[in-house]
Amino acid sequence: MTEIRTTTAGSLPRTPELLAANAARSFAEDGLTPVPSAEFDTALAAAVDSVVARQKEIGISVPGDGEYGKAMTTTYNYGAWWSYIFHRTAGLELVAEDTFVSQPPTARNAEGLTLSAFGERRDRQRFPDVYAHDPEVNTATPKEGALQFPVASGKLSYTGGALIASDVENFSRALRDHGYEQGFLTALSPGSGARIQDRHYGSEDAFLEAWATALREEYRAITDAGLVVQVDDPSIAENFDQIVPEPSVEDYLRFTAKRVEALNHALEGLPKELLRFHLCWGSWHGPHTTDIEFRHLVELMLDIDVTYYSFEGANARHEHEYVVWDDVTLPEDKVIVPGVVTHSTNVVEHPELVAQRIRRYTRRVGAERVIASTDCGLGGRVHPDIAWAKLESLVAGAEIAARR
Numbered sequence: 001m002t003e004i005r006t007t008t009a010g011s012l013p014r015t016p017e018l019l020a021a022n023a024a025r026s027f028a029e030d031g032l033t034p035v036p037s038a039e040f041d042t043a044l045a046a047a048v049d050s051v052v053a054r055q056k057e058i059g060i061s062v063p064g065d066g067e068y069g070k071a072m073t074t075t076y077n078y079g080a081w082w083s084y085i086f087h088r089t090a091g092l093e094l095v096a097e098d099t100f101v102s103q104p105p106t107a108r109n110a111e112g113l114t115l116s117a118f119g120e121r122r123d124r125q126r127f128p129d130v131y132a133h134d135p136e137v138n139t140a141t142p143k144e145g146a147l148q149f150p151v152a153s154g155k156l157s158y159t160g161g162a163l164i165a166s167d168v169e170n171f172s173r174a175l176r177d178h179g180y181e182q183g184f185l186t187a188l189s190p191g192s193g194a195r196i197q198d199r200h201y202g203s204e205d206a207f208l209e210a211w212a213t214a215l216r217e218e219y220r221a222i223t224d225a226g227l228v229v230q231v232d233d234p235s236i237a238e239n240f241d242q243i244v245p246e247p248s249v250e251d252y253l254r255f256t257a258k259r260v261e262a263l264n265h266a267l268e269g270l271p272k273e274l275l276r277f278h279l280c281w282g283s284w285h286g287p288h289t290t291d292i293e294f295r296h297l298v299e300l301m302l303d304i305d306v307t308y309y310s311f312e313g314a315n316a317r318h319e320h321e322y323v324v325w326d327d328v329t330l331p332e333d334k335v336i337v338p339g340v341v342t343h344s345t346n347v348v349e350h351p352e353l354v355a356q357r358i359r360r361y362t363r364r365v366g367a368e369r370v371i372a373s374t375d376c377g378l379g380g381r382v383h384p385d386i387a388w389a390k391l392e393s394l395v396a397g398a399e400i401a402a403r404r
Contacts, residue, residue: 002367004358004398005061007337008391009278009310010186010230011081011377012055012066013384018047023073031094032086032150034071036162044068045170052174052183054388059395062371063175063183064230066379069167070186077380078284081232083149085188088160089214091200092150099149099197113255115195116244122290123241130287151197156210158217168225182228184276187218189233190266191259208258212266219266223274230276230310231267235259236301238282240292249296256300264305275306276337281318283343283376294321298328312375313338314349314357322357325364336365339375340397341390346382348389354397355404362401372398 014022021043026035051066070084086092124131167185175183190211194204201207222229236259240252247255267275279301281291294311301309312318322338330336340357341349354372361370372394378387 004402005371006395006398007062007371007373008064009374009376010064010067011379012051013379013387014072015047019073022071034087048170049174052178056178058391065171067186086150088163090159091154091156093153094150113243113247115242121241127287151199153199156214158214164218164221184228184230185222186230186232189231190215190262191235192233208262212262216266223270228274228276230278232278234280234282236279241290260303267305272307276308277304277306278310280312280376283381288317295324298324308335308337310337314340314342314375315344322360330365335369337371337373340372341394342375343378343381346386349393351393351396351400354393355400358401
């Protein structure tokens with residue numbers, strides 16, 4: 001019997017104590033820089049220990065820290081995976097305009113393509129009433145208590161040394177205390193960072209390079225500690241919905257190749273066995289009818305110079321795409337990390353269904369090169385009780401798949 005390893009895509013439900021500790025934090029005059037607090041540090045360390053312990057209890061093979069170092073103040077929050085970096089980057093500024101909804105990014109032109117504002121996505125245009133009135137999909141503005149989105153008004157530089165050191169220390173201690181040899185921390189990609197407005201560089205290439213240079217420091221801090229870094233990059237797939245009118249696949253791939261190039265530049269020289277990439281189409285609970293198909297992206301994804309590839313494979317829009325591995329050869333030194341339970345529904349998957357989904361992949365690439373996971377982070381997307389139940393089904397399904 002070959003063990004089927006299990007993991008998550010990152011975010012897990014925050015404890016009530018951590019939500020309260022985040023809500024009580026104060027910030028410097030810029031509204032972005034958190035003021036250090038011994039009370040918060042203590043609360044965060046305790047919460048990280050608890051989330052690693054919970055994963056151990058359930059039987060997760062490759063745990064994360066639940067993204068607990070990425071601030072959330074409410075149970076539901078779709079953006080903490082991204083907005084956390086605003087705490088850790090100089091050169092950003094809060095402005096009066098709502099740049100998240102109505103202000104398109106600037107200096108983002110490649111192959112004649114430009115990203116529109118988030119509020120102008122093609123899926124939103126197709127389902128305006130759904131996005132306007134359904135709180136489950138209306139992610140046009142950050143949720144209450146979430147960080148406002150800034151613009152880049154100066155030279156970018158990474159200032160998160162103390163914060164990533166805290167993440168590394170808390171997580172490493174929890175791994176040791178609960179008998180784990182390895183785990184992963186998530187970090188933003190240059191392409192996703194570069195989706196905010198640029199009011200300084202005036203060049204797409206220069207802006208991407210600036211984000212790559214800044215974020216490389218965070219990646220190195222994680223891998224230097226012997227931990228896996230998972231680079232979260234919805235921009236690779238999700239940008240497609242944000243280009244109006246819809247581009248050709250060929251033009252979009254050329255547009256996206258620059259994001260891949262920037263990421264590979266940021267990862268250069270880091271130990272490949274500690275590098276993991278996460279691709280998704282956005283975790284909000286919307287129709288997703290304008291998502292680009294995975295078959296168009298898979299080869300470009302494999303150009304990213306990592307060992308592990310995490311992607312959605314369990315939601316109603318993308319579950320059928322496991323067949324791409326009939327036509328694509330996975331390199332011998334690579335491992336896929338498909339989602340086999342999803343953040344997009346409150347229904348808890350039956351373990352037999354999870355096992356069926358896992359076997360679709362193991363039959364195609366081999367059990368030793370599959371780590372069963374979640375589509376996206378569960379924390380902030382579904383009720384905490386549902387999230388933990390989904391992880392229990394994930395582990396149970398992996399055990400069934402290993403026996404067959």
